[in-house]
Amino acid sequence: xxxxxxxxxxxxxxxxxxxxxxDVAIEDGVIAxxxxxxxxxxxxxxxxxxxxxxxGFIDMHVHLRDxxxxxxxxxxxxxRAAAAGGFTSVCCMPNTLPVNDSATVTSYIVERARRxxxxxxxxIGAITKGSEGEELAAIGSxxxxxxxxxxxxxxxxxxxxxxxxxxxxxxxxGIPVINHCEDLHLSAGxxxxxxxxxxxLGLRGIPGAAEDVMVARDILLSRLTGARYHVAHxxxxxxxxxxRQAKALGLPVSCEICPHHFVLTDQHVSEYDxxxxxxxxxxxxGDVDAMLTAIADGTADALATDxxxxxxxxxxxxxxxxxxxxxxxxxxLGLTFERLVHPGVIPLRRMIELYTTGPARLLSLDRxxxxxxxxxxxxxxxxxxxxxxxxxxxxxxxxxxxFDGWTFRGGPVATVVAGTIVWQRQ
Amino acid sequence: MPxxxxxxxxxxxxxxxxxxxxxxxxxLQNQSFKxxxxxxxxxxxxxxxxxxxxxxxxxxxxxxRLGADAVQISAAGSSVSKGESxxxxxxxxxxxxxxxxxxxxxxxxxxxxxxxxxPIPIINAGDGTHEHPTQALLDARTILDRVGTLEGLRxxxxxxxxxSRVARSNILLLSKFGAEIVLCGPAPLCPPTMAKIxxxxxxxxxxxxxxxxxxxxxxxRVQLERQNERPFPAGEYFRFYGxxxxxxxxxxxxxxxxxxxxINRGRELTSEVADSQRxxxxxxxxxxxxxxxxxLERIIGE
Numbered sequence: 001x002x003x004x005x006x007x008x009x010x011x012x013x014x015x016x017x018x019x020x021x022x023d024v025a026i027e028d029g030v031i032a033x034x035x036x037x038x039x040x041x042x043x044x045x046x047x048x049x050x051x052x053x054x055x056g057f058i059d060m061h062v063h064l065r066d067x068x069x070x071x072x073x074x075x076x077x078x079x080r081a082a083a084a085g086g087f088t089s090v091c092c093m094p095n096t097l098p099v100n101d102s103a104t105v106t107s108y109i110v111e112r113a114r115r116x117x118x119x120x121x122x123x124i125g126a127i128t129k130g131s132e133g134e135e136l137a138a139i140g141s142x143x144x145x146x147x148x149x150x151x152x153x154x155x156x157x158x159x160x161x162x163x164x165x166x167x168x169x170x171x172x173x174g175i176p177v178i179n180h181c182e183d184l185h186l187s188a189g190x191x192x193x194x195x196x197x198x199x200x201l202g203l204r205g206i207p208g209a210a211e212d213v214m215v216a217r218d219i220l221l222s223r224l225t226g227a228r229y230h231v232a233h234x235x236x237x238x239x240x241x242x243x244r245q246a247k248a249l250g251l252p253v254s255c256e257i258c259p260h261h262f263v264l265t266d267q268h269v270s271e272y273d274x275x276x277x278x279x280x281x282x283x284x285x286g287d288v289d290a291m292l293t294a295i296a297d298g299t300a301d302a303l304a305t306d307x308x309x310x311x312x313x314x315x316x317x318x319x320x321x322x323x324x325x326x327x328x329x330x331x332x333l334g335l336t337f338e339r340l341v342h343p344g345v346i347p348l349r350r351m352i353e354l355y356t357t358g359p360a361r362l363l364s365l366d367r368x369x370x371x372x373x374x375x376x377x378x379x380x381x382x383x384x385x386x387x388x389x390x391x392x393x394x395x396x397x398x399x400x401x402x403f404d405g406w407t408f409r410g411g412p413v414a415t416v417v418a419g420t421i422v423w424q425r426q
Numbered sequence: 427m428p429x430x431x432x433x434x435x436x437x438x439x440x441x442x443x444x445x446x447x448x449x450x451x452x453x454l455q456n457q458s459f460k461x462x463x464x465x466x467x468x469x470x471x472x473x474x475x476x477x478x479x480x481x482x483x484x485x486x487x488x489x490x491r492l493g494a495d496a497v498q499i500s501a502a503g504s505s506v507s508k509g510e511s512x513x514x515x516x517x518x519x520x521x522x523x524x525x526x527x528x529x530x531x532x533x534x535x536x537x538x539x540x541x542x543x544x545p546i547p548i549i550n551a552g553d554g555t556h557e558h559p560t561q562a563l564l565d566a567r568t569i570l571d572r573v574g575t576l577e578g579l580r581x582x583x584x585x586x587x588x589x590s591r592v593a594r595s596n597i598l599l600l601s602k603f604g605a606e607i608v609l610c611g612p613a614p615l616c617p618p619t620m621a622k623i624x625x626x627x628x629x630x631x632x633x634x635x636x637x638x639x640x641x642x643x644x645x646x647r648v649q650l651e652r653q654n655e656r657p658f659p660a661g662e663y664f665r666f667y668g669x670x671x672x673x674x675x676x677x678x679x680x681x682x683x684x685x686x687x688x689i690n691r692g693r694e695l696t697s698e699v700a701d702s703q704r705x706x707x708x709x710x711x712x713x714x715x716x717x718x719x720x721x722l723e724r725i726i727g728e
Binding site: 188189194195196198199200201202203204205271272313316317318319320321 | 511512513531533534535536538539542543553554555556557588591594617619620622623654655
């Protein structure tokens, strides 16, 4: 019987309303007891004095590039990066090669994860076959094989009728539909946010409206179908306002926000550095302010990284030829502490919710809590120590981060998955 | 100077120095022996990933007039067409130790990206829809020759502003001298964001309003090759934005009409305007050599 005792930490478990100094006793991969002054009784002891002990963090939006682009990331390397970022669970998007649009591919991912993953992997299945936006994928069979949601992330469903049918089917199965909102006609050819910066740099723009029109459409379809609908990587103030209004109307609509969208703006895209190129693109200062408001007022249900590794050679090109996407797993918590917690945008407890109960509720995961009997996934945080991100030390196989060399106050110090310490800050 | 990526990187003093030096080189054009040897033994590589006649030839002539060797490389038929990446191509060229690479590329920022990774000076001969700094410098030289000053001018730039690197470089340069700049074109080709790239810039969608009382009219080509759509009814451009002789009367009496070329008669302007006394289109071409000599001397001279 393996035992771990995380001792003397400040235990914050939003799911049970707990915030007190206590020990967390883990036995055989589940939370055995949370109380002060527990007897180690032969357990391995982790001293969390001065640290915060939280339920294991969940990143509901990552790209592990496995199968098909293992040169950029694998389930093994991506989940090691997750552990190093304080995450105990990740949800991987289906835009692999082949696309995760069948139970066969889902089973492959589940099996690879069982053998090679450092943290829990929950796959997300495609909405349509090949994510081509036309014929629905085998969402029901994929659900039996382990998917927790469906999404054609990166290749939004442009046909409203197809989206309606997807919502109806997913609703009856009991999983949410996640959409990457981007009207492909409005965004066609764009490389960054359309605004003063794109005009100056001579780069083609992606207007905020490209996101907004699809969010608006999907909210209406959610109302039509009753389906649970989730906006991936929401980035504009207008879309945030629409989600806020949809929630006020009682619609089952939710959204996530990525750290880079509450930290950086289009003004940061200088010198044509492709580490600042992602979709949705970095927006304006006004949009960043709107993201902070949405996170603080509950419009945002979760924070997610959209961790999108690309091999070095792919990002070492002319800006317009570089693929979209940046790493995110290892910098998310540092950015969240720096930009949200320390400046007082949200309290620490709310930060923990956004990475635990928030995504767990959206995806119906039995995670995100330190309740007795729950899987023993734990993230230990140090809100105050300073550390510097060196992308060349990343556990990811890729290096495409705009945050290389940034120093953060606050971050993860240990990651525990099913009762085993899988990562500790050196 | 480490290279010349854009007007954005130049301050007013540097621009004035280049323009003054270009003036020194102008008389050379009329001499029977046109060569100086100030860059003897230096090597300039012309690396053009996009078709070009006047800019490429102009740089080559400028280099030769200064006594430098000039090597021409076009993307077609080179390793680029065999799938080599831009960085690898430039690294390979760099190993041949040129003193400067003059580069034109269809991607905005391509020379800026390379300049971060390579030690060789890069001269931007046009990057996508971003900048074309030597064009703005030769335009400024031409304005100085004809109008006498850059200070406080009123300038109309008319046409496909959104896709024009010539417009961006000219806006940045003229703005540094306090010019009042009116951008004019159909809304899809002349978005309001363009007014934010420098000070003193405004937008007009009526050509008559834009031209009123200006000292300089800069016409631009409609860059169909850079548009991935047809943003404007094809047949209506000339009717609303073509420059005709009767428009000229709205401007100041000694207004000059400029065009970076190649001109499309009957699309951006009438033949009568192109061939009129107000047109300085060929002066621009001629000044291209003197200005590029000044730039090359500054960058690869001792």
